[in-house]
Amino acid sequence: MSHKVVTHWKGNLQFESDNPSGNLVTMDASPENGGYNSGVSPKAMMLSSLAGCSGLDVVSILKKMKVPFSDFRIDTYGELTDEHPIYYNKVSVEYHFYGNELDEKKIEKAVNMSIDTYCGVMEMFRKFADIKTAIHYHN
Incomplete structure (x- = not known):
């Protein structure tokens, strides 16, 4: 399977990029780098992609395991x-x-399945970065 993404210059340092599903994202640079800060920086979007990829996995796995939680966030540095x-x-x-009453054992299993098996963006990051992960429970 292959994907095509079209990224179109919108003026100055702003770009708009589509997604195979048709959704759009705006990218821009910070003012100190000549942009207007009107979108996500390309490097920051890589961190968002990593968190989004793993987050989608984790939520899908926890749903299948019928593990309840009220909120979930990923901080990526x-x-x-x-x-x-x-x-x-x-x-x-x-x-x-x-x-x-979070089921820490099942949550840890779901996170590890994403990290070790399913998240393709995590695998790509491993090619160029040292990755550390941690799980925090807020009961």
């Missing part, structure tokens, strides 16, 4: 290299689960 080309060489992914 990327450390950039000093030299060009500048890229994330260290990434930390923190999974935060909220709810009453």
Whole structure:
């Protein structure tokens, strides 16, 4: 299977990129880099992609396992290299689960299944970054 994404320049440093499903995302640079901050930066979008990919896995797995939780968020941190080309060489992914009587064993299993088996974006990141993960439970 292959995907095609069309990214169209909208002026200055702003770009609009589509998705095979037709949804759009705006990318832009910060004012200190000549942009207007009117969209997500391409590097930050990589961190969002990593969190989104793993998050979709985790929620799907927990639904199949019938594991309840009231809220879930992923905090993703990327450390950039000093030299060009500048890229994330260290990434930390923190999974935060909220709810009453969280089933920590099943949640940990779901997160690990995403990290180790299902999340393709995680696998791509492994090619260039040291990745650390953590799970936090908020009962």
